[in-house]
Amino acid sequence: MTRLEINHRPIRVTLLTWLTLALVLWNGLRLLQAIFFWSILKEYQAAPGPVYIAISGGFWFLSALLIARGIWQGKTWAWAGTIGSAAGYGSWYWFDRLVLEEPHANWPFALTFTVLLAGIFGLLLFNHKTRAYFNKNK
Numbered sequence: 001m002t003r004l005e006i007n008h009r010p011i012r013v014t015l016l017t018w019l020t021l022a023l024v025l026w027n028g029l030r031l032l033q034a035i036f037f038w039s040i041l042k043e044y045q046a047a048p049g050p051v052y053i054a055i056s057g058g059f060w061f062l063s064a065l066l067i068a069r070g071i072w073q074g075k076t077w078a079w080a081g082t083i084g085s086a087a088g089y090g091s092w093y094w095f096d097r098l099v100l101e102e103p104h105a106n107w108p109f110a111l112t113f114t115v116l117l118a119g120i121f122g123l124l125l126f127n128h129k130t131r132a133y134f135n136k137n138k
Helices: 003-007 011-036 038-043 050-073 076-100 107-125 128-135
Strands: none
Touching: 011 038, 011 050, 011 076, 011 107, 011 128, 038 050, 050 076, 076 107, 076 128, 107 128
């Protein structure tokens, strides 16, 4: 991508990339914590276990990293990939929280945060400038 093309990237695409990179960081930390604290998680039989935490953290780390790169480069698949990943991540988060973990008292905050993030991703993804950015390579 040339310098001129980079200057024409909509600010919404940059924000979308940063939000996706935040998920990369979050899940990278999950993966590293599962590795570094493996014996503690196993000893205290933390649900759902270090293997699950490492695999899910690694999967979402790699997925979000790939999506972030696609968004930044304006790949046409990245728009649909971001929608699918955002929906998949939200669904996985709530499945994990409700089925695999112990109940938490802060569910109203988590639900509000999930809806807020989904709204932000939706506003950024469905903006006409963002759509035009991803459709330029068709």
